[in-house]
Amino acid sequence: MHRIKRRNSKTIKYMVFPCIFCRVRGDLVSNINHEYIQSYLYGVIPPSQGILKELEEYAEQNNVPIVTPDVAGLIAVLVKTGRVKRILEVGTAIGYSSILMGTHMQSYAGKDFSIITIEKNEESAELAKQNIKKAGMEDNIKVLTGDASELLASVEGSFDMIFVDAAKGQYMDFMEQSIGKLKLGGLFVCDNVLFRGMVAERSLLKRRKITIVKRLRKFLEFISKCEELQTTIIPMGDGVSISCKLKEVSFNEKA
Numbered sequence: 001m002h003r004i005k006r007r008n009s010k011t012i013k014y015m016v017f018p019c020i021f022c023r024v025r026g027d028l029v030s031n032i033n034h035e036y037i038q039s040y041l042y043g044v045i046p047p048s049q050g051i052l053k054e055l056e057e058y059a060e061q062n063n064v065p066i067v068t069p070d071v072a073g074l075i076a077v078l079v080k081t082g083r084v085k086r087i088l089e090v091g092t093a094i095g096y097s098s099i100l101m102g103t104h105m106q107s108y109a110g111k112d113f114s115i116i117t118i119e120k121n122e123e124s125a126e127l128a129k130q131n132i133k134k135a136g137m138e139d140n141i142k143v144l145t146g147d148a149s150e151l152l153a154s155v156e157g158s159f160d161m162i163f164v165d166a167a168k169g170q171y172m173d174f175m176e177q178s179i180g181k182l183k184l185g186g187l188f189v190c191d192n193v194l195f196r197g198m199v200a201e202r203s204l205l206k207r208r209k210i211t212i213v214k215r216l217r218k219f220l221e222f223i224s225k226c227e228e229l230q231t232t233i234i235p236m237g238d239g240v241s242i243s244c245k246l247k248e249v250s251f252n253e254k255a
């Protein structure tokens with residue numbers, strides 16, 4: 001067994017694995033990347049500052065899953081490359097990823113950016129609102145409290161990017177309900193799509209996760225084959241999918 005302590009609770013959660021997964025040198029972190037690769041990358045990524053650092057510490061101490069540092073870096077690149085200004089997020093938790101995306105948008109858009117983020121856990125949503133206020137982004141980031149599968153249909157506006165980081169078994173539903181709100185050329189980004197390697201490797205599959213894994217596989221197959229999307233799946237963190245919307249997506253025959 002191997003245990004590695006990291007600054008982020010999402011990572012810590014997946015750190016302990018039997019040696020059966022050891023290959024080359026060290027174990028597979030999150031069953032997706034080798035520990036030595038992840039250790040190296042985490043050593044290269046500059047540490048966060050200010051409120052983001054505080055939230056990382058809070059997340060670690062309170063077992064709140066937030067995006068891992070490598071995924072945070074990917075999101076930063078996507079946001080800045082696309083000069084993204086309007087984001088719809090599913091899965092706020094304590095507001096870490098919202099504030100992260102807001103911080104990057106602020107760097108080129110000043111106050112001219114907006115995020116709508118949805119969180120079903122009331123306590124988390126309240127905490128996120130407090131953190132967003134502390135970050136001075138309360139005019140730009142709106143937290144909607146409730147189940148995204150019920151709220152998404154009523155969200156108004158057009159978005160440059162949609163970031164999904166919530167119930168993994170519902171990614172297809174979240175997509176069906178939100179992709180029409182993504183502008184052409186916009187990005188549909190999902191975290192945790194490889195789900196601790198279970199999506200790719202049968203021997204890792206836990207019985208109670210079978211339904212989630214089947215749904216994730218169906219989702220990944222859909223976004224990969226869909227001609228209206230250009231998709232890539234990256235084995236980073238717990239797996240990230242990025243789909244660029246080329247045309248309006250029709251679900252009728254495919255879903």
Ligand SMILES: C[S@@+](CC[C@H](N)C(=O)[O-])C[C@H]1O[C@@H](n2cnc3c(N)ncnc32)[C@H](O)[C@@H]1O
Nearest residue numbers: 066067091093096097119120147148165166167
């Ligand atoms: C991984 S955490 C989000 C982390 C956050 N994106 C970050 O990196 O800072 C997932 C969150 O999604 C929320 N969630 C799960 N299913 C949801 C749903 N159907 N609607 C809204 N929120 C949901 C959970 O309560 C949890 O707080």
